[in-house]
Amino acid sequence: MPTQSNDQAGEGLLRVLADNVPAMIAYYEPKNLRCVFANRVYAESNGCSVDSIVGKTVREVVGEEAWRLIEPQVERVLKGEKVEYIRPMTLPGGEQRYIEVNLIPHLDSEAQMLGAFVLITDITRHQLAERAIRESEERMRKFAAATSEGIFFHKDRVLTDVNEALLAIMGYKREEMIGHDTLEFVPPEWHQTMTDYIRAQREDPYEAEALHKSGHKIAVELVGKTMHMKGETLRMGALRDITARRHAEARIQYLAHHDMLTGLPNRAYLTERLASILALARRHGTLVAIMFIDLDNFKTVNDSLGHHVGDALLKQVATRIREVLREADMVSRLGGDEFLVILADFSAPDDAANVASKLLQVIATPVEFEGRQVCANASIGISVFPRDGDNADDLIRHADAAMYSAKEHGRGHSRFYAPGLSDTAAETQARESRLREALRRGEFVLFYQPQLRVSDLRLVGIEALVRWRHPDRGLTDPSEFIEFAETRGLIDEIGQYVLREACRQNKAWQDAGLAALPISVNVSAVQFRRGDLVAEVKRALDDTGLESRYLELELTEGILMDQDTVGSALAGLRALGVKITIDDFGTGYSSLSYLKRYPIDKLKIDRSFIDDLGTDEDERAIAIAIINLAKTLKLTALAEGVERQEQLDFLRAHGCDEFQGYLAGNPVPAEVFTAFSRG
Numbered sequence: 001m002p003t004q005s006n007d008q009a010g011e012g013l014l015r016v017l018a019d020n021v022p023a024m025i026a027y028y029e030p031k032n033l034r035c036v037f038a039n040r041v042y043a044e045s046n047g048c049s050v051d052s053i054v055g056k057t058v059r060e061v062v063g064e065e066a067w068r069l070i071e072p073q074v075e076r077v078l079k080g081e082k083v084e085y086i087r088p089m090t091l092p093g094g095e096q097r098y099i100e101v102n103l104i105p106h107l108d109s110e111a112q113m114l115g116a117f118v119l120i121t122d123i124t125r126h127q128l129a130e131r132a133i134r135e136s137e138e139r140m141r142k143f144a145a146a147t148s149e150g151i152f153f154h155k156d157r158v159l160t161d162v163n164e165a166l167l168a169i170m171g172y173k174r175e176e177m178i179g180h181d182t183l184e185f186v187p188p189e190w191h192q193t194m195t196d197y198i199r200a201q202r203e204d205p206y207e208a209e210a211l212h213k214s215g216h217k218i219a220v221e222l223v224g225k226t227m228h229m230k231g232e233t234l235r236m237g238a239l240r241d242i243t244a245r246r247h248a249e250a251r252i253q254y255l256a257h258h259d260m261l262t263g264l265p266n267r268a269y270l271t272e273r274l275a276s277i278l279a280l281a282r283r284h285g286t287l288v289a290i291m292f293i294d295l296d297n298f299k300t301v302n303d304s305l306g307h308h309v310g311d312a313l314l315k316q317v318a319t320r321i322r323e324v325l326r327e328a329d330m331v332s333r334l335g336g337d338e339f340l341v342i343l344a345d346f347s348a349p350d351d352a353a354n355v356a357s358k359l360l361q362v363i364a365t366p367v368e369f370e371g372r373q374v375c376a377n378a379s380i381g382i383s384v385f386p387r388d389g390d391n392a393d394d395l396i397r398h399a400d401a402a403m404y405s406a407k408e409h410g411r412g413h414s415r416f417y418a419p420g421l422s423d424t425a426a427e428t429q430a431r432e433s434r435l436r437e438a439l440r441r442g443e444f445v446l447f448y449q450p451q452l453r454v455s456d457l458r459l460v461g462i463e464a465l466v467r468w469r470h471p472d473r474g475l476t477d478p479s480e481f482i483e484f485a486e487t488r489g490l491i492d493e494i495g496q497y498v499l500r501e502a503c504r505q506n507k508a509w510q511d512a513g514l515a516a517l518p519i520s521v522n523v524s525a526v527q528f529r530r531g532d533l534v535a536e537v538k539r540a541l542d543d544t545g546l547e548s549r550y551l552e553l554e555l556t557e558g559i560l561m562d563q564d565t566v567g568s569a570l571a572g573l574r575a576l577g578v579k580i581t582i583d584d585f586g587t588g589y590s591s592l593s594y595l596k597r598y599p600i601d602k603l604k605i606d607r608s609f610i611d612d613l614g615t616d617e618d619e620r621a622i623a624i625a626i627i628n629l630a631k632t633l634k635l636t637a638l639a640e641g642v643e644r645q646e647q648l649d650f651l652r653a654h655g656c657d658e659f660q661g662y663l664a665g666n667p668v669p670a671e672v673f674t675a676f677s678r679g
C-alpha cells in the first residue's frame with residue numbers, strides 16, 4: 001500500500017500547507033458543485049469544519065445571499081473561464097470582510113472539467129485603505145471647490161489641475177491654464193522668485209504677483225507644497241488674492257502718517273521726516289526753521305459756528321499755508337488748530353521771519369462760509385536749526401515755547417525762540433489746561449455789584465463780575481485769569497458763559513418781581529474783535545428771553561481804536577437795542593472823536609481818578625472834566641470805586657449821574673444780591 005501511504009502522506013502535506021497559507025482554499029467537483037477539499041480558514045469562515053464541509057454544495061456552504069452574488073461567476077468558471085472578483089463576506093461571527101475571489105477551472109489534457117479551485121484573499125484592510133483614499137480625494141475636491149483660495153497642481157511647472165477659485169481670480173478658463181507653464185501667469189519680474197521657490201521646494205508662504213488674463217497684476221500670497229505621488233513629484237500651490245489687504249495696508253499706512261481732515265502729514269510722519277531733513281542740513285551746514293503755528297480763537301469759531309465751519313476753516317488754512325511754502329518745505333497738522341512748518345530752504349533767519357509774516361497774512365484773510373466772514377488769526381513761534389537745538393524734539397519744543405510767547409505778547413505775531421522761554425511754556429500750558437478744566441466743570445460764577453444814582457441813591461443798574469470758584473484756592477478774582485484767558489484763546493468761552501448767565505439771572509430777577517434794571521457785562525477786546533459778538537449777544541438774549549434794553553456791554557477804550565471792526569459791531573449792538581458803556585474811561589488812548597462817532601451810552605470814570613478825589617488836585621480836575629465831557633456828549637457818567645462818603649459828596653457836587661463801589665455795595669453772589677435789592 002505504498003500508493004495509499006504515499007497518497008496519505010501527500011494529503012497530509014497538502015493539509016499542512018493549505019492550513020498554513022493566509023488564503024482560503026477550496027476545491028469543488030464540477031457536477032454537483034460539492035466541496036471536495038477546503039482548508040481550515042475557508043471551512044471556518046463559512047461556519048464549517050474541514051470535515052463537515054466536504055460534500056456540501058457551494059450554495060449550502062456560502063448561503064443563499066452570497067449564492068445570488070456568485071452564481072454568475074460560478075457559471076463562468078464551469079465554462080472553463082478563470083474568474084476573479086471582489087465581494088463582501090460576512091463571517092459567522094457577523095464580521096464584515098472584503099474578499100478577492102479567484103475561481104480557477106481544473107481541466108484535464110482534453111480540456112475536460114475536473115473541478116474548480118477556489119482561492120480567496122482577505123483584502124479588507126486594503127479595501128478600507130483604498131476607500132479612505134477615495135474619501136480623502138473626495139474631501140479634497142470639495143474643499144478645493146469650496147475655498148476662495150486658488151489651488152493648482154503642477155509638475156515641473158506645467159499645470160495639471162486648478163480649482164474654480166483660481167480660475168475666478170485669474171480670469172481664465174480651465175483649458176486655458178491646464179497644460180501651461182505656471183510662469184505664463186506670473187509677471188516677468190516674479191519669475192526668478194517663483195522658480196527659486198519651486199526648485200528649493202520651499203513650503204513657506206510668500207507674497208508675489210500674478211497676471212490676470214486681462215493683463216493687470218494681482219497681489220497674491222502664495223504657498224507651495226511638494227507632494228510625492230505614485231513615484232512622481234508634484235507641487236501644489238495655494239494662492240490668495242491680497243489686493244484688498246494691500247489696499248487696507250496702504251490705507252493704514254496713509255492714516256498713520258496723515259491728518260484725515262486736511263490731508264497733511266501728521267506729527268508722527270513729520271518727526272520722522274524732520275530727523276532726515278536735519279541730518280541733511282547737518283551734513284551741508286544749512287539752516288532749518290521750525291514754525292509752530294497756532295490759530296487764535298479757533299475754538300470759538302468751532303463752538304459758535306459749528307464743527308463743519310471749524311473743519312472747513314482748518315482745511316482752508318492748510319491750503320493757504322501750503323500755497324506760501326516752497327517745494328522743499330513741509331507742513332503738517334499736529335492736531336486741533338496747531339500746524340507745524342519746516343522750512344528747509346533758506347539762508348538767514350530773516351527769511352524765516354518773512355515767510356512767517358506771509359503766513360500770518362494769508363491765514364488772517366477772512367474766509368467766507370455760508371455767507372459769513374470767518375477770520376482765523378494765528379500766532380507763530382520759530383526755532384532755527386542749529387542755533388536753537390540740534391534735534392527734532394528740542395526744535396519743536398522751542399518753536400512751541402516761542403509760539404506761546406508770541407501769543408502772550410499780543411496775538412497775530414511771530415516770535416523767534418530765545419533761551420528761557422521753554423520753562424514758562426510748560427507752566428503756561430498747565431495753567432491753560434487748568435482753566436479749560438474749570439470751564440468744563442462750571443467753576444466760574446458771577447458776582448453782582450449794585451450801581452446807584454448819585455442824586456437819590458436808587459439802584460439803577462447791576463454789574464456782573466466773574467469769579468473763579470477754585471476748588472483749592474477758593475474764590476479767585478478776574479485779575480488772576482482774565483488776561484491769561486485772553487492770550488490763550490479762552491476768553492471767548494468764559495465771555496460767552498458770563499453773557500448768558502448775566503442775562504439769565506437778570507431775567508430771573510425780573511420774573512421774580514424785582515425792579516427791571518439793566519445788567520452790565522464786561523466784554524474783552526479779544527471777544528469784541530472776533531467779529532461775531534453781535535450774533536452771540538442776540539443769541540444770549542433770545543435764549544434767555546431778556547429784553548435788549550436790560551443789557552449793557554462794558555468795553556474798554558482800546559477797542560475803539562480798532563477802526564476796522566468797531567463801527568459795524570457797535571452799530572449792530574445798537575440795532576439790537578443793547579447799551580454800550582466805556583469802562584475804565586480815562587486810562588486808555590483817549591481820542592474824543594470816537595466818542596462822537598460811535599453809539600455810546602455811558603462813561604465809567606476809572607477808579608484811579610476817584611481814589612484820591614479828596615486830596616489830589618489833578619485827579620479832581622480829570623474827574624470833573626470827564627463828567628463834563630459826558631454831559632456835553634449826552635452820555636451818562638458813572639464813577640467806579642467809590643468807597644467813602646466824601647467821594648460821593650464830591651461827585652454829587654459836580655453832577656456825576658451814577659456811582660458804584662464798596663460804599664454802595666461789594667460784588668456779591670446772586671442770592672445775596674437778591675436780598676440786598678429787596679431790602
Ligand code: C2E
Pocket residue numbers: 449464465466477478479482495498521522523524554583584607640641642643660661662663667
Ligand atoms: P471793572 O469792570 O472795572 O470792574 C470793577 C472792579 O473794581 C471789580 O473788580 C470790582 O470788584 C472792583 N471794585 C468795585 N468797587 C470797588 C471799590 O469801591 N473799591 C475798589 N478798590 N474796587 C472796587 P473785579 O471784579 O476784580 O474785576 C476786575 C476787572 O476784571 C474788571 O474791572 C473787568 O475789567 C474785569 N472783569 C471782571 N469780570 C469780567 C468778565 O466777566 N469779563 C471780562 N472780560 N472782564 C471781566
Ligand code: MG
Pocket residue numbers: 463522554583
Ligand atoms: Mg466793568
Ligand code: MG
Pocket residue numbers: 583584604606607640
Ligand atoms: Mg472799570
